[in-house]
Amino acid sequence: xxxxxxxxxxxxxxxxxxxxxxxxxxxxxxxxxxxxxxxxxxxxxxxxxxxxxxxxxxxxxxxxxxxxxxxxxxxxxxxxxxxxxxxxxxxxxxxxxxxxxxxxxxxxxxxxxxxxxxxxxxxxxxxxxxxxxxxxxxxxxxxxxxxxxxxxxxxxxxxxxxxxxxxxxxxxxxxxxxxxxxxxxxxxxxxxxxxxxxxxxxxxxxxxxxxxxxxxxxxxxxxxxxxxxxxxxxxxxxxxxxxxxxxxxxxxxxxxxxxxxxxxxxxxxxxxxxxxxxxxxxxxxxxxxxxxxxxxxxxxxxxxxxxxxxxxxxxxxxxxxxxxxxxxxxxxxxxxxxxxxxxxxxxxxxxxxxxxxxxxxxxxxxxxxxxxxxxxxxxxxxxxxxxxxxxxx
Numbered sequence: 417x418x419x420x421x422x423x424x425x426x427x428x429x430x431x432x433x434x435x436x437x438x439x440x441x442x443x444x445x446x447x448x449x450x451x452x453x454x455x456x457x458x459x460x461x462x463x464x465x466x467x468x469x470x471x472x473x474x475x476x477x478x479x480x481x482x483x484x485x486x487x488x489x490x491x492x493x494x495x496x497x498x499x500x501x502x503x504x505x506x507x508x509x510x511x512x513x514x515x516x517x518x519x520x521x522x523x524x525x526x527x528x529x530x531x532x533x534x535x536x537x538x539x540x541x542x543x544x545x546x547x548x549x550x551x552x553x554x555x556x557x558x559x560x561x562x563x564x565x566x567x568x569x570x571x572x573x574x575x576x577x578x579x580x581x582x583x584x585x586x587x588x589x590x591x592x593x594x595x596x597x598x599x600x601x602x603x604x605x606x607x608x609x610x611x612x613x614x615x616x617x618x619x620x621x622x623x624x625x626x627x628x629x630x631x632x633x634x635x636x637x638x639x640x641x642x643x644x645x646x647x648x649x650x651x652x653x654x655x656x657x658x659x660x661x662x663x664x665x666x667x668x669x670x671x672x673x674x675x676x677x678x679x680x681x682x683x684x685x686x687x688x689x690x691x692x693x694x695x696x697x698x699x700x701x702x703x704x705x706x707x708x709x710x711x712x713x714x715x716x717x718x719x720x721x722x723x724x725x726x727x728x729x730x731x732x733x734x735x736x737x738x739x740x741x742x743x744x745x746x747x748x749x750x751x752x753x754x755x756x757x758x759x760x761x762x763x764x765x766x767x768x769x770x771x772x773x774x775x776x777x778x779x780x781x782x783x784x785x786x787x788x789x790x791x792x793x794x795x796x797x798x799x800x801x802x803x804x805x806x807x808x809x
Contacts (some may be wrong), residue, residue, distance in 0.1 A: 417626050417675040424669050426562050427588040430662070432654075434590050435552050438468050438510070439475030445548050445587040447508025449478045451501055453521040454512040455485045459554070462598060468512060468552060480504050482524075488569050488576065488690050488697070489516040489523075494534055497524035501547070509549045514607075515558025515567075515697075518551050522566035522584045525549050538568055538577035543584070551589040556596055556661040557607030557698060559614055559668020561589035569691050574778065576691035591665065593657040601648060605756040606698025608644040611664045612637055613701045617680050618673040620712070620720055620789040626676045633672050634727050636663050641728075641752055648756050679788030682708045685800060688778040695765040702758035703765060707803035709746045716790045718742040762805040769805040772798060 429437060442450055450472055452465070459465040465481075472479050482497050500506070501524055511521035525546040527534030537543050551561045560566070564584045569576045596604070619633045639659055647656040666672065685708065686700040693700075713721050722738035725731040725745020734740040750760055759765050776797045785791040792800070 420674040422674050426586050430591045439471035441588045443475045449506050450508045451480045451506040452510045453482050459512050485517045485520045489520045491570050494523040498527040501528040512552045514555025515560040518560040519566040537579040543581045546583045548587045551586050553591050554595045556664040557610040559664050562665040562669035574691045576687040593661045596657050606696045609698040609702050612640050614667045618678050620679045621677045623676040681788050688775050693767045702753045703804050706750050707800050711800045712790045713742040772801040
């Protein structure tokens with residue numbers, strides 16, 4: 417196990433109707449003028465936005481609103497939020513929604529106290545401070561409610577980049593699993609897939625003797641396999657949604673990833689795919705991750721993939737040829753994804769295989785390689801996209 421520092425200060429408020437307490441928590445963490453950031457009409461139509469505003473106003477917090485966040489959130493709305501925050505003297509950001517809304521609020525929080533372009537933080541610069549952010553989670557998926565990360569798409573360049581800093585960790589997050597019951601099944605399945613991906617991108621490591629986090633990650637994936645199936649057949653099952661919601665947070669606040677090398681190549685490969693084709697992030701991961709696993713199985717020691725297959729998917733270990741076990745586990749993963757309605761190929765998300773060369777260039781690898789479990793050069797990126805497109809290479 418590697419040495420590590422771990423900092424996770426977010427205060428979590430979990431359970432039914434806890435969003436009615438949000439005003440007190442904004443006050444507790446110093447907010448008096450709050451910008452509420454949300455997505456489309458669902459927050460209004462469900463009454464959630466009104467409940468949150470009532471709680472804020474009862475606590476004496478001034479409220480401004482910014483709606484219109486879309487999946488794969490755009491930088492243009494971040495600029496609008498920064499201008500609004502400065503003009504209205506905002507001192508607290510409250511996100512009502514899933515990862516796209518939370519990431520937008522985090523980006524606004526950085527940009528509002530920065531003299532330059534907020535995009536600097538998505539191209540290598542680390543923010544030193546940000547306005548405080550709180551969340552009311554409505555989609556279990558990204559884990560942004562407990563993480564130091566934000567992902568934003570630049571519409572001009574089609575770059576989908578991440579910023580990371582501990583000042584972006586929310587001060588508090590309200591997690592009411594009942595708020596996810598109105599989600600369409602496809603969106604729920606995308607969330608389940610994203611959570612599993614966050615686990616696997618920590619699980620696939622070359623760091624040795626990390627049994628504690630191995631077992632924790634395996635437990636999360638096993639939970640998601642069980643609860644993912646359960647919630648797809650019984651969408652109103654509160655307990656299934658509660659387990660999924662808590663797993664999403666635990667999986668991405670990085671307590672599962674401490675002391676070990678991580679591999680985020682699947683996310684990077686997917687980011688350019690969803691930036692170009694505007695597919696749901698979870699759907700893109702369902703297409704990319706099995707292809708990435710297959711590439712790794714053939715170009716790396718397959719022992720860890722075989723461990724996944726035996727410990728998580730119940731496959732038999734082939735000690736003479738662990739590649740067989742690894743490939744069987746990948747196939748079992750694909751069968752699960754298909755069972756919850758996830759796509760497995762370019763065609764299913766409307767992506768054109770003829771754009772693969774463009775996607776490779778959008779990853780900006782040049783003549784170098786990525787880090788992680790398996791280092792990937794440009795040819796590796798091309799080969800993985802070919803696998804994802806359903807074409808042999």
